[in-house]
Amino acid sequence: MEAGGRRARRREAAEYYRGQRVPERMEEALNALFPLSPGDLYGELANYLSKYSKAPVICKLVGRKVLDGVGQPTLEVEIYCTVKNYEKRICSTVMSFHSQIPENALPEKIEAEEKERNDSVNTAVEWVNESLNTMLRDLEPTDQCQVDKMLGEYFTNKVEEKKNIQRQEEEEEEEAEATLALPPRAPSPATPPGKKKSAKPGKKSSVAERPIPPAEPADPVLCGSLAIGGTSLAIAKAGATISHVPLYSHIALLKHDQSQLQESPEEMTLPLPMVTLLNCEKMSPSKLKLVKEVMLIPPVQLSLKQGIERVLDIQKEMTRLLESPGKMPGPQPADGKKGRAQNSGKKSLPQFLKRISHLGCLTTGYDDVEQLLLVMQTACSNIGLELGTDVYLAINCAAHELMDYDKGKYEILTGTFKSPDEMVAMYGELIDKFPFIIALIDPLRKEDREQWSNICCALGSKCYLIAEDAATCISKLKTDQNINTPVCSGVVLKYVNETKVSDLIELTGILHGQRHITILGSPDGESSDDSLVDLAVGLGARFIKLGGLSRGERVTKYNRLLAIEEELAKNRNLRETKLEFVAFAEESQPENQLSDELPPPEQD
Incomplete structure (x- = not known):
């Protein structure tokens, strides 16, 4: 049957070329060399010649x-x-x-x-x-x-x-002032950031124990x-x-060529998603200012698809709790008289669900951190999950938004202030009490470099201390093969403004060499372009911070991440990842040695 088909195609080709006045010997040669139909023949020739076309x-x-x-x-x-x-x-x-x-x-x-x-x-x-x-x-x-x-x-x-x-x-202004012979300007009576006006006699001063570094000017x-x-x-x-090739493969190859790595970029790890569950308002009537975002991190032993499904289950339960204030857990009775007084009034209840934030998550407010974490524990417990085993928490503190420069302290709750040293002690107590928090983003301003070093030594082996706003823009992060940030576990990189792909490739290589983890972050004003996900996969980022599981510009990126996981698993190019912390306090520890691997979750 197959031989008969070939003979038929040869006859068709002969008929065609006879009509085109092709010489008989050429016709026989073509039939012998290319037992194809004329259309197939031209297609083969086109493909062959395209190899020699200009790039x-x-x-x-x-x-x-x-x-x-x-x-x-x-x-x-x-x-x-x-x-x-x-x-x-x-x-x-x-x-x-x-x-x-x-x-x-x-x-x-x-x-x-x-x-x-x-x-x-x-x-x-x-x-x-x-x-x-x-x-x-x-x-x-x-x-x-x-x-x-x-x-x-x-x-x-x-x-x-x-x-x-x-x-x-500036020169023209100086010339104009000199021409007009203006008198010199009197110094401004305004108090510069970081300094406190002198207190009146008889009044108790609230000046910080020691001067704090003033805020660095914003990067132009x-x-x-x-x-x-x-x-x-x-x-x-x-x-x-x-x-x-997919964009993530192209980025991985560019990184391989630029860094001259020996290992093949074929096998890749997927970044773990930091999925924003709550966007906590820092305005009245809620008192809590310390927490800007609460994020869920699924365990590494789950596939990305399973992890996203688990986060969605928790999100549904949190929505149900926030919409049903009667079922919300109140303050602990151990608070004494104050606790009972709060429990009897409406102000003791958390602020209920209001809207979906621009970050694609639930927006609410709380009166203290423990109240927030208690609600999280309740939501997980209601659906048979346990924080610290089945899912982990990350908190974006956004501490740069909390500093009261007149007092020289952070306002963590309405009317409650703490110095940078007190902040370090507070975070230590928080992580000891709630070990399921495995990442703190911007726990301090970038100017408090001494306290960044202290908190990393104290907590670096228990959780990630990550710089987002505390890191400068990407183009200024790299100075002489060093990272211009406080001591930290990792950095959130955002592809904005004059950032170039080559900058990201070079910077992630330096971060990896200095035991920093890389987090690719989604900016506030996000678009529907999903290239950020390919960048994170190709660069080998440890985490990716995309916001919540609502709003199209956010969800399209999670969908892209799921598609990449499926493609890598199908091609057997998906490599397992691990979450390990750096023990900063152990100065003698080799650079590449990490400590305290997270425990595996219980199987569903």
Whole structure:
């Protein structure tokens, strides 16, 4: 039957080429060499000749203003390449925008921030469509190092231009003042941050035991810097598309080539998700200010799919408890008279479920940390789970938002203040009492470096002490192969502004070499682009912090993570991961030796 089919195809080919006046001997040769139909023959020839075609090159970049997940403007970058002499759209990426406005910011500050953001996006669109479009034309999208080098040089020139403009404006102001012969300005009576006005005689002073370091100025963000990060990431996606591999594999190969590692990047570990369950308000009527986010971390022994399902079960039970105030656990009776008084009034109950936060999680408030943790324990117990065995907690303290610079102390509860040293002692008691908390994010300001060292020595072998806001922007984290952060267990990296893919690759290599863990974090103003997940997998991040399991821009990333797990498991490229802490206090411990592995969970 098969031989008959071949003979039929040969006859068809002969008939075709006879009609095309192909010489009889050529017809016989073709029949002998290619026992295929004419269509199949041309397809084979096309595939063969395509191997000798010119490699795809960038022919056009398109930047445009789009909206992110909360309706704010951000940047989209599209990449077009010349493929076999035809212009073809390869991919696009949408940048996330990181806002650093505190929850209780004044309307004037919010309005100014929105105007600055709009100007920045407009400038970024202009850079992409004009300068970067011309500069990167005819480069191969697979040459990430060259692209990022050119982007870095372009950004450095823009920074210098900005400095020159500012310098010129300052000189013009000085000349104008000299011309008008204005009298010298009197010093401002305002009290600088970190200092307290002198107390009146007879009144008790509330000055801190010792002066605290003043807040470091915020890292300046150059208007238009989104264009650098957006273009670098879009080029990486284009390189993966041209190479016919997933973006996470492309990133892993880039990291392998750049760091010259010996091990193959074929096997990968998935980052553990830090799933935000609660967004705790730091405003009245709730008293608790110390906790900004409560996150759930599934145990490593579960698959990612099983872990997400477990988190969803806890989220459903928490929602039920928050919507049923009569079933909420109240304060412990051991509080004495004060506890009984609170228990009899409405104020003793936690703030009930209000809305879904922009982080994609439940929004609520509490009066103290123990009340919050008691509710968490109750929710888990109701569905047959145990904190510390079946699931772990991480807390984002966001301590930089708590500092009262007049008092020189952190306001952890409304009217309750603690010095940096007292904060370290408080965290020690908290972890000893609730060992299921395995990560604290920003437990202190970055300026309190001495206390960061103390807390790491005290608690580093029990939980992760992670710097998020306490770390500077990615472009300034690396200084002479060192990390410019306080002593910590790890750093949350966010792909924003002028961040480049090559920066992330280099920085994660340094972090790994210095026993730091890497957490890829999702910014506040998130988009529906799921590239962050591929970056986390390709870079080998220990955790990924994406927010909650609601809102499309958040859920799409969890779905991408699940898809990658399925693909790696199918190809047998999924490597198991472990959670181990660093014992900072043991200075003689070898660099690569970690301690205190988390216990395995009980099987369902």
